[in-house]
Amino acid sequence: MPIERRTMLGGALAAVGAVGAAHAQGSPAMYGLIGKMTAKPGQRDSLIAILLEGVSGMPGCLSYIVAQDPKDADAIWITEVWETAASHKASLSLPSVQAAIAKGRPLIAGMDAGTETVVVGGHGLVKS
Secondary structure, eight states, X not given: OOOOHHHHHHHHHHHHHHHHHHHHTTOOOEEEEEEEEEESTTOHHHHHHHXXXXXXXXXXXXXXXXXXXXXXXXXXXXXXXXXXXXXXHHHTTSHHHHHHHHHHGGGEEEEOOOEEEEEOOOTTOOOO
16 A cells, blocks of 8 residues: 555654654764765776775774766765764774875865765664
8 A cells, every 4th residue: 555645754754853852862963974076087986996995994984985976977975974073083093094095195186075964864874
């Protein structure tokens, strides 16, 4: 039986209310970043490989997604979700991250300012 739009919207609003209540009770919000990076011409695949090399060993990282921009042959979108802003900040001092930055920097033509987000949930996110 198909779900009516009104029923679906009601469920979605209830879920939003539940998330808001959890944050009101002091549950720490997850920290997110969304940014666009532009590789030097012809270097996007190499830069993506560097970005993906060391993503598994970052404490507090719940999601790190690297995507190609289908409209720009040099652009990369990076979406990150962290347990906290502090866990993201701490990751920047990890030797593997420092090495990736040093290796990738020569391949980067530019970076947008990016956007910080307060992540409230989503499919695949499991907060430890």
